[in-house]
Amino acid sequence: MRRMIWQKTSLPIPLSVNREGGLTSHAGANRPSPFTRREAGGMRFVLLLGVLCFSLTACRTDMWVQQKVEAQDSSEFYALVDPVRGFDGKIYGDGSRPMPPNTIARGKLQDPNDPFLTGKDAQGNLLTKLPPQVKLSRELLNHGQEKFNAFCANCHGRAGDGKGMIALRGQWPRPVPSLVREQLLQQPIAYFFNSGKYGFGIMYPLYPQLNEEDLWAVAAYIRVLQLSQNAKIQDLSPEDLEKLAQAEMARKQRQQNTIAQEN
Numbered sequence: 001m002r003r004m005i006w007q008k009t010s011l012p013i014p015l016s017v018n019r020e021g022g023l024t025s026h027a028g029a030n031r032p033s034p035f036t037r038r039e040a041g042g043m044r045f046v047l048l049l050g051v052l053c054f055s056l057t058a059c060r061t062d063m064w065v066q067q068k069v070e071a072q073d074s075s076e077f078y079a080l081v082d083p084v085r086g087f088d089g090k091i092y093g094d095g096s097r098p099m100p101p102n103t104i105a106r107g108k109l110q111d112p113n114d115p116f117l118t119g120k121d122a123q124g125n126l127l128t129k130l131p132p133q134v135k136l137s138r139e140l141l142n143h144g145q146e147k148f149n150a151f152c153a154n155c156h157g158r159a160g161d162g163k164g165m166i167a168l169r170g171q172w173p174r175p176v177p178s179l180v181r182e183q184l185l186q187q188p189i190a191y192f193f194n195s196g197k198y199g200f201g202i203m204y205p206l207y208p209q210l211n212e213e214d215l216w217a218v219a220a221y222i223r224v225l226q227l228s229q230n231a232k233i234q235d236l237s238p239e240d241l242e243k244l245a246q247a248e249m250a251r252k253q254r255q256q257n258t259i260a261q262e263n
């Protein structure tokens with residue numbers, strides 16, 4: 001006697017019970033079942049239980065079709081409290097809520113007067129040294145070089161001499177100044193930090209594309225450029241002086257050789 005289980009349980013698997021009481025799928029209906037009657041009974045019970053659990057849960061959809069505000073979506077509700085006029089002139093509400101004033105992200109609480117952020121000490125003078133949070137190191141200067149080359153050199157030039165591509169093309173109403181001219185050697189280091197953070201005259205601020213850490217590194221690197229572009233021969237170490245003398249000798253030798261060849 002064959003009985004279709006799925007007829008009873010509305011399970012969409014065409015299983016049937018064979019003569020021995022075992023379960024077979026229709027594909028193998030003629031083969032003897034590998035299950036005993038007792039096992040088949042147990043399996044039927046488990047299947048029924050599964051179907052019962054399945055049919056008792058998750059049948060209502062009103063939790064996810066309920067009204068809600070999506071990020072970046074417009075909202076009629078918020079249009080009442082804080083209306084935004086769209087490009088089409090209509091009034092919309094902004095689904096994304098603005099941050100309450102003076103909100104600070106967790107772990108980001110900083111003293112707004114910290115010289116690290118402002119570049120100024122308690123008396124309001126520009127710092128002449130790096131703030132205590134920033135340690136002068138090879139890494140800092142390398143970082144400063146990378147950021148300077150990416151964010152400042154396009155105008156101020158890789159050597160800081162004011163001969164960047166934008167300056168050379170004359171696209172600025174005022175010439176791009178050299179950052180390595182003598183007058184700027186006297187400026188405190190925070191002068192360069194502040195110019196980057198707040199902008200300078202017609203130069204736009206490079207903050208927040210560069211954060212404070214980057215800007216201090218850039219300021220330190222500008223000092224490197226100032227030293228290198230204003231270096232005197234006496235500033236060289238004895239080894240470098242030696243190398244320079246050798247290079248000079250080699251140059252003279254080459255010159256003499258060419259003159260000798262030409263004659």
Ligand code: HEC
Pocket residue numbers: 148151152153154155156166172174175176177178179191192195196200201202203206210218
């Ligand atoms: C898009 C071009 C441009 C970029 C990029 C730029 N600057 Fe400038 N910068 C200028 C111009 C132009 C001036 C002169 C502004 C003026 O006189 O109104 C200037 C002025 C300055 C000054 C004042 C120099 C002086 O003569 O006192 C400093 C310092 C300075 N920039 C630093 C930086 C640093 C640091 C960066 C990168 C983080 C940077 N600038 C990126 C165009 C640029």
